[in-house]
Amino acid sequence: MSKVMLKEISHARSGDKGNTVDIGLFVNNDEIYQAVLDQVTPERVKSHFEGLVEGDVFRYELPNIKALKLVCHSALNGGGASSLRLDNLGKCFGANLLRMEIELPEHLLPEIQSRGGGGI
């Protein structure tokens, strides 16, 4: 097994509703999706965002498009029009999630290198 940043194997977009941020995380390989399902748990996402997300994190699975949806509550310092943050609309949470590392079997690494990361 090797540690890989999500940036190398997935892409993500985030947005806001009130004080909630939601993040879509996308891969396009079944084995990698399984690894993401096993390791990108709501608990782990909550601790990854410590200091930014104060509430609960909920996770929804979409095997039909090999995606996860992560909904983070109390995540925007009060919400877009009330927040003192520069990323007051949560647009950078997706990028932030891509810092997280997960473990992948060695045989998937060449696949990642050949795809150049990011859009895999």
Place this chain on the structure above:
Amino acid sequence: MKKVRIGAAQGFYGDTIEPAVATAKEGNVDYLCFDCLAELTMSILVKDKKKDEKAGYTKDLSLSMIALLPYVKKKGIRILTNAGGLNPYAAQQEVVRIASEMGLEGLKIAVVTGDDVAGRLGEFKENGVSLEDMETQRDLSEVEDRIMFANAYIGAMPLVEALKEGADVIITGRTTDTAQFLAPLIYEFGWKSDDWNSLASGVFMGHLLECSGQSTGGNFSGNWKDIEGLDNIGYPIAEVSKDGEFTVSKLETRGGLVTSETVKEQMLYEIHDPSSYITPDVVVDLTEVRLEETGPDVVKVTGVKGKPKPDSLKVVMGYENGCMGQVMVGFSWPDALLKAKKADEIIRNQIRKNGWEYEEIRTDYVGYNSLHGPLASEPGEDLNEVYLRMAVRADTKRDAAKFARLFPPLALNGPPSMGSFTGSPPRDLVGMWSSLVPRELIEPFVTVGFEEVKTGVESNA
């Protein structure tokens, strides 16, 4: 088989209209649909309306209409927009005025009102509606005396009615982001109000189009470096069949990219639970959706499922929530971050010594951690430059503004090589409050009005 072609026109207040003009010209579309409103937008519009009672709609409506109305007249393209914001009637009057000046006699401009429920909150409470905040379960009494606006999210049905009456342009207030896109399909295909799968398909199509370039390569975090022509991006165009299946594409002559990947990023954007995306017309289930690339820049969408519509509508309120003051100053290499941190320490000490009390004082180092906060990794080298950005939360504009005056003296009295003082005027902060209200307390108050464009002497003759 009949197909309806819908073009995305604008994804937010301030979005460029140029790609929509290209779609009107070359896209062979039947409808152009806008989503101009976000929670933040309503806060901007309420401030505008406070200053001028004829304001409160998105001001770029005028330029959009000047650019697009000729195609409405010439090609019969119909326009649906929620640009009305907090003053849909004034927005309708503005469109009528523009159309009249352009000599576009006979155009029928509709307006949908009734979403503004700011004056009806007491009535809702008398009817047993709690109006507690959906996110925090707090009681409305906490913010009741500070409410600035309250609008119900209205679905597609009033827009369908306007289309049946022959409206060429429909202006609404706080209809949902997707209502403008769904309404033409209900009208064209005669979908029944309980044809849940078709309605869900129409909502999902609207969802993919309502953020303009976000389906066609904009804000795409995959292989964004390889996408060509973002300076000339094409906005998404949907082609929908009677059964609800549709494709998403863009004009060949425009830049950007439409693939399963670009569509997926928009698919999950801001919808929370993908098995129950709640809208006034249907609850949408995306867990069986299939995306298929059927050509270059063409993605086919199938498998959208729908469930019965909810009994309640969402009402979003904004309340006064203090003011923000903010300042940015830049520091140069060497030790830029260290200098910025020293300046932060000096300012905080001065605030304390002055006895100023702020509910929150925030420090960001732009170039290091301003977007990622505590998740930012330590910089590996001595950064070329760092901006210190500080913000305070204050009760009044005066208190927010006085904090900014501490910064200019730093240039002479603080750490070395500070440049680029950037202050901005204090800004009102607006808190958001969302509640559920039974739809039967709102929908009977929704009305559709019409005005036909006349062009002076001839029409009066």
